[in-house]
Amino acid sequence: MKRPLFLAPQTYRQRRLRDAARILPVLAAFLLILPMLWGDEASDIRQTGSDGIYLFVVWFLLIVSAALLARRLSSEPDGVDAASPKDKK
Amino acid sequence: MGLHVLLIEDEPNIAEAIRFILSRDGFSVSTYGDGQDAVAQVVSLRPDILILDVMLPGQSGYDILGQLRQRAGFADLPVLMLTAKGQGRDRETAARVGADMFMTKPFSNAEILAAVRSLGRGLTLRGAE
């Protein structure tokens, strides 16, 4: 089975949408672990107020992006090459 | 004392008719209505003449005759076969398994009487030799 070299724009969009869905958790993990790198080297004391605001803002943004992605992903036709485990091979 | 005829026939009315016709002519007739142990019945009664229906419950007349002819002392027993199917094939099958005569139902009383008489005559001739 030969894969086509170039794809129609719509199919191309869908592929990148799935890529985005795969990248989102990585981004989420990065943003949520980021606060560890703040503050002094020596102490692990943090400000509850500002950390809390940062975490909730990140959280909310993640939910919004997940909602947008989920809408676009579930409106696409199911079936035809819905899977792409072979991308990894 | 007439010859002993054993009639194996499952239709009671037909059996009654044949019994009536033959006894009136001096034969002693016993009847039996099941195919299953018909062979044992023939062996124990040792009739002079056997009249055998083809379509019997339990075992067909052909099978009974086939088994009977295998047994010692029954290879020469005169046998008249009766059938209601009446196809050419049946006559051939009857001849193959060793029936001496074959008759299709319905028959006239005279026909069956003549047939049994001729089988009986064969016996007396044989006995005279």
Next chain:
Amino acid sequence: MPFNLLVVAALAYVISLFCVAFVVERRAEIGAAGWLRSPLVYTLSLSVYCTAWTFYGAVGYAARSGLEFLTIYLGPTIVFVGWWWVLRKLVRIGRQHRVTSIADLISSRYGKSNLLGVIVTVMCVMAATPYIALQLQSVTLSFGVFASATTDGWAKPNGDVTSIWVTAGLAVFTILFGTRNLDANEQHTGVVTAIAVEAVVKLVALVAVGCFVVWGIADGPRDILARIDASEMANWHMKPSRWTGLIFLSAAAVICLPRMFQVLVVENSDERHLATASWAFPLYVMIMSLFVVPIAVVGLELMPEGANPDLFVLTLPLAQGQGGLAMLAFLGGFSSATSMVIVASIALATMVSNHIVMPFWLSLRPAKAVPGDVRRLILLSRRLSIGAILALGYAYYKVSGGSEALASIGLISFVGVAQILPAMLGGLFWRGATRVGAVLGLCFGFAIWGYTLFLPSFGAEAALSAQVMTEGPFGITWLRPQALFGVTGMDPLIHALFWSITLNTLIFCAGSLVSFPSPVERVQGAAFVNAFDAEPGGGQGWTAQGEAGAEDLLVMAQRILGDDEALGFFEAQAVMQGKVGYLPDPTAGFIEQLERRLAGAVGAATAHAMISQIVGRTAVSVEDLMAVANEAAQIMEYSAKLEEQQDALTRSARQLRDANDKLTQLSVQKDAFLSQISHELRTPMTSIRAFSEILTEGDLPPELVTKYGLVIHQETKRLTRLLDDLLDLSVLESGTVQLNLDLSSLRSMIDAALQSASHTRPERSFVIHRDLPGEEVFLRTDSDRLTQVFINLISNARKYCDSDAPELRISVRRKGGRVTVDFIDNGSGIPKDKQSLIFEKFARLTDQTKAGGAGLGLAICREVMANLGGTISYLPGQWGGAFRVTLPLRLEKPKA
């Protein structure tokens, strides 16, 4: 607030949940589930993740460790926004393979190994026990809060009594709704909806308390921020190892917890719901945690020194004189605890019953057939398991004393179930993962968890002596439970998590690399890893076993799925194969479908074992090996289309072959028919001719004349009857029959039929079982014709039922606009090879003529039923000979 009012409120709440669940089950039964199966309900049901620990404990956690409590929600958030990776595959596989639990998933993936099922089940039960204890504790504590605040003389309730009542109540509710029926896909719509209602209650309750704190006590968000900065919680310690470790832990737990797996995968009714849940569930937990810090801060500020921060959600409104709000908060906490316990015990009971009780029971009965009512047995074993699991939770609560901070117990459970993660993810993404690796990894991880975390959790000197804790077993210091291999600088929880997961994963990988998987494992592995490639997804192929006994399979399936469902399934499969009737050929495809269907009820390993008992093959066939050899997925994919076409061809070829066989048979029958007709006509004629000749000869005694005349009369009647039947049949067959439609009761028709059939072999006494209420149906049909059919069936039973104590069961059922009447006797029935012939003309099963009729009865019945818009068929797999008559309630008069 009076304590008795509280008890009444809690009871009323439980009863209303009960009603919700009941109504929903009812609606689902009649197929009107509709919005109940919406993504909203699915998302809300996922909230069983938020237990009483979350509801009460998070505030206490925040008061002690600042923002660290957020990790418990951030992990699941990452998993859900990353649904495209893991969850989507998990749900797809769960649906494809009709997975019933997480133990079933693991066992199915690694070659339907029941050993793995048992290991995972034991692990889950052990890990869930403290967690269930935690819920019982929180409910008991919250009752206590109200009791201590009473002023009207109510005695403080005894904590022991409360917890016993709570445990028993939960057991009853769970058994009532979790095990009402044995569903083919193991889904509990009613329970899930009740859980969704509870999710709303706990969210509303926590948000209400939060709003009261932020806008009622404090002066809005700005003031809250100022209070945070001023409080002792202004600063918190972020330990990087705990922060990342706990995020990882909660991410693992959200897919490995048996209750989460139950709502996420097993109860999923539509894969698309997952897309909504991917953002809605994180939103839910975010709202749940939004007010935790404000409540903690205000609680620390206002409540007296030493007040338990775990109960601020309740005590804060109470202290402020907000009885109603406190009551709402109480119900919220109650919801969190009950929903967790219900779902967890259903999930665990399914696992215990499918992987421990059923295999054990099967091994006790090596017999080929599956005797008895398996459905009842399964339900009973589930009910007992639920009781046992709750009893275990209660025992743990009593033993542990129930005083520890809520959060730590929850985290111990999380680490326990997280041990399943390597085997699960490995199974989903790595085809090289093997059963040996999974078993070793799970056992090691679990042992380390027990040694470093679970046993020490009972407290000093309880399970492990203080000496072992400080100096290691036998004085080996690098085996100290909380400092394995000399790693001392770690928090005990993170230490246990780190070592158990690391060693678990390493040993799992090493074991997989070294061992060689069995063919079944390789086929299952390919089916799981490539779940999105091929729809049917492999599975272990069964080879066609010829006469392997579709009837045996049917009997077994009936015992597990129920009569209607099993017959329906077999009939549909037979139609797909292009056959008529209830018995499809036991082809590989059919048996595999059946196995999946059964797996939905009893789990993959058990279903496999049951089918193996009947099909009689546990070894692996050449086909399996070929499937493994053909690992190249591309080739499979390419050939899938060809296979499809080939299937269609095979199907039409088989239809042609069947038609041809039938034609050949018909032509043979035509000859037989002529020969039969000749026989049937000649036999009475012989008697008539013989006796009429005898009579014409005269000189007979008068009594013989009468007797022989009577014989002639009888035989002519017999001839007439034969000719009538033949004419009747030809009229019916040509479809020109005149029907007299009227409205009459089925009961009166059966009465009439029994009456006239009693003349057949009157010497036999038959026991007739009837369903009189069921027979009270009025049918618009040709009652004479229908009665004729009934007479025929009943007389047949009288004639041919070979039992010494003959019985006949007549049962009636209505389904839609049709009525089904079954006539089942207790004789030996009709042999399978004859079943397709009995409705043909002159098809007497033996050559016996003693039965009297000419073998036209069933042929006439079939034609009558066709004219009445119904069918008559032989029903295989019953105890004896069984015929099913189906006809419409209202027959419309055909247009002339």
